[in-house]
Amino acid sequence: MLTIFGFHTDDPLYTKHAQILRASAENFDINIYLESFSKDDWQKIIAFKPAFIAKIRREIQGPILYIDADAIVLEDIRPYFNAITEDIAVHYIDEKRLISSTLFINETPNAHLLMAEWEKRMLSQPERWDQVVLQELVDEWVAEGRITLKKLPPNYTFIFDTSRKLYGDSVEPSIEQLQASRDMRWIQKYQRRNRLHQWLMRIPYLLRSTRKIVHRHNVVNVRTEQLGINIRLTLEDLI
Template sequence: MIIGFPDDTEAAARFATSSNGGHQIVAFYTTDSIYEREAQRMTASAHRLGLMVASTPVASAGSWVRNASMKATFLSNERRSKRGPLLYVDVDAVFHRNPWPAFDGHDGDLSVYYDEAENRLIAATILINDTPAAARLMEIWKDRCNQDPDIWDQVVLEKIIAEDAASKTPEFDVRRLPASFCWIFDRVSNKRIETVYIEQLQASRETTQRPRSFGRISKKLARRRDRVEEIDRLLFASRTADLLERPGEAA
């Protein structure tokens, strides 16, 4: 099931009713990589809705898994240094709507999406509330990832949460986000939903593409590139038109 990305008219209508409520959206991306463009796209999609994203550039750790592993350290630092709820979103995503009003009731320590088909944690969208337990969970996650940065960060977080839930006295209140906060645009197991807040564009398909004969690309990567092209047309077409009308101005 493919859900259309909002055009400028739809985004303007959603902007009129958009409110941050003083909450913060944070993200990070590796410099000198495709993720710089991903961060630009996500920020542009947020700005159209009146949302601000604090997106931090970091140096690459050398591999896709190790770069992902830095998420735990980044979020531990962000949780410790900022007040109020934090929403983390992977930069290879776009916003369809302001998510904050829909977080009513997510007043535990952490809210995260679990893939419904495989029941595995997807750490692409994480709501981190301003609680001592949330800060401690981020610290534990950071320490575990630093111990073995070659293990996927979301696998580590899933294990920590499962271990805590199985203990006699669980420490963390972890809630589950619906798929509308972590929508993967071409997943065949997608259930029908009416509203998408955050769509994941799966940039990892670019970095994990295996060499193929005659330079061919996988069907998954082809679908991603088609979707990105469609979204970029809607996000950047008006800006490109403005620059063409005023060619003397810098981008």
């Protein structure tokens, strides 16, 4: 049986996104396991994401599906992933760059070895982006015939704006990535500014950086409304 899981930090923004993800999954009677960590723990643990996923792969039987906590599930995704027989399934955006925000790992010996090796490589080079390291590893092992790979279509790793620009209206998302990290960058910028600039940043359509965040919130809020989820994002959540 497929296990769907993820993790999030315990700050208000990611906690709210995790609530959205859980509610969206439950809307289709999908159980999802989400673990919360303090930001301090998350920052201290080297190679956090690979280590967490490798741990889940070791502890849980059956195929597993990792989803970033700032995503939303828009349909019953279980039939599609339950039918996958390859060791691993992941999307390559524009057939070039691996996106690890949705990652299927099957219950196979080679998939176990792959996750263990991802964790090992990240521990030895923690300054690198885990997604890049995973792509290098997957591409290497596929070329050597050590694993089988299914490339997910874009609807299972659909970035709300980037994928729309790339694929147009030909693709409708099944799992949509909502990119909460952009809010975190806005928060960091806000905290560095003086009071006058902070006041300007709180005006929704005055500054380009704030307009982008408001647009992201609007996308999230439209999606939650479509699913009947009573959770909304606002600028006030970030201040």
